[in-house]
Amino acid sequence: MPLSQFVRSAVWAYPILEMLHILGLGLLFGPIIIYDLRVIGIVCASNPNALAALLLPWVWTGFTVNATSGFLLFASDAIEFAANPAFQAKMALILLAGLNAAVFQYRASRCEADREAIADTSQTSGMRLQAAISILLWLSVIVAGRLIAYVA
Amino acid sequence: MSRLRRVLANGLVALSLTALVLPAAGPATAHHTYVTKYNPDKVVTLKGAIASVDFRNPHIFFEVTVTNRDGSSTTWTVESEGIAKVQAKGLTEAKLAPGTPVTATGWIAREGTAEIGLKSIKIGSKTYAIRNTPRRAHGDDRIRARPAHYPGNAAVAVCTQRRLGLPDP
Numbered sequence: 252m253p254l255s256q257f258v259r260s261a262v263w264a265y266p267i268l269e270m271l272h273i274l275g276l277g278l279l280f281g282p283i284i285i286y287d288l289r290v291i292g293i294v295c296a297s298n299p300n301a302l303a304a305l306l307l308p309w310v311w312t313g314f315t316v317n318a319t320s321g322f323l324l325f326a327s328d329a330i331e332f333a334a335n336p337a338f339q340a341k342m343a344l345i346l347l348a349g350l351n352a353a354v355f356q357y358r359a360s361r362c363e364a365d366r367e368a369i370a371d372t373s374q375t376s377g378m379r380l381q382a383a384i385s386i387l388l389w390l391s392v393i394v395a396g397r398l399i400a401y402v403a
Numbered sequence: 404m405s406r407l408r409r410v411l412a413n414g415l416v417a418l419s420l421t422a423l424v425l426p427a428a429g430p431a432t433a434h435h436t437y438v439t440k441y442n443p444d445k446v447v448t449l450k451g452a453i454a455s456v457d458f459r460n461p462h463i464f465f466e467v468t469v470t471n472r473d474g475s476s477t478t479w480t481v482e483s484e485g486i487a488k489v490q491a492k493g494l495t496e497a498k499l500a501p502g503t504p505v506t507a508t509g510w511i512a513r514e515g516t517a518e519i520g521l522k523s524i525k526i527g528s529k530t531y532a533i534r535n536t537p538r539r540a541h542g543d544d545r546i547r548a549r550p551a552h553y554p555g556n557a558a559v560a561v562c563t564q565r566r567l568g569l570p571d572p
Contacts, residue, residue, distance in 0.1 A: 327460070
């Protein structure tokens with residue numbers, strides 16, 4: 252039986268994938284928002300670089316869980332999902348959030364190389380703005396994801 | 404204080420971007436939520452034969468072909484719950500085999516299309532009660548505000564007349 256057929260017709264496959272998708276969401280979004288709030292300056296404990304080292308593996312774990320469960324859910328009804336405006340918006344938002352994170356990473360690495368001048372990566376307002384955008388984008392991913400079931 | 408101002412400025416940017424992003428997700432016209440897609444005030448009964456079945460998650464769908472009084476036929480799409488819930492009520496894929504005569508009762512789609520959200524279904528002598536809601540929330544003006552020419556009204560009238568054994572309106 253093809254995998255997509257299994258996901259749509261096995262009694263518990265779809266609900267279990269949905270559970271995994273929520274678990275992955277927690278692992279992905281939780282660390283991201285804490286780190287972003289640290290960069291913005293709302294959460295003040297710990298050095299941002301130390302916090303990033305601690306949290307990033309969990310973010311990647313969550314992303315892997317959600318990319319996998321999400322792909323399988325998508326495969327169960329690919330044509331329907333691909334045509335869904337909320338699904339399209341969600342994919343675009345994930346792409347934007349990834350680009351934002353990549354640019355942030357690049358800027359943070361440059362800051363580290365010039366550690367004498369900038370002791371703390373959260374000192375530049377541009378990176379604070381990126382952190383705020385990160386929170387906004389991931390929140391929007393959640394909103395768009397939930398709307399898939401409610402828009403045609 | 405300048406830090407606070409920056410935090411507030413960032414928050415403002417975040418809010419305005421949210422306002423940009425949310426409408427892009429489109430209007431909430433409902434895909435599989437009973438109370439938004441189907442009208443809780445309009446229960447219809449379809450007598451016909453199963454045309455096709457999509458016994459799947461997250462919701463099962465099947466089609467019922469109904470022969471109208473004028474000899475034409477209409478194929479209605481029936482939406483129900485997910486596999487586990489439907490099976491727990493005793494309804495299985497085998498019982499919905501194409502060609503099976505059924506009497507399906509449900510709420511008609513608000514958009515006036517030939518679709519119902521399944522309430523109960525009678526196959527042979529056995530009735531499977533699948534769902535009792537949607538119930539209208541008290542004072543729900545969305546339903547009362549529906550225009551008189553709502554296209555679903557005609558179909559509802561026909562079905563109601565038939566259920567009562569009366570000639571078509």
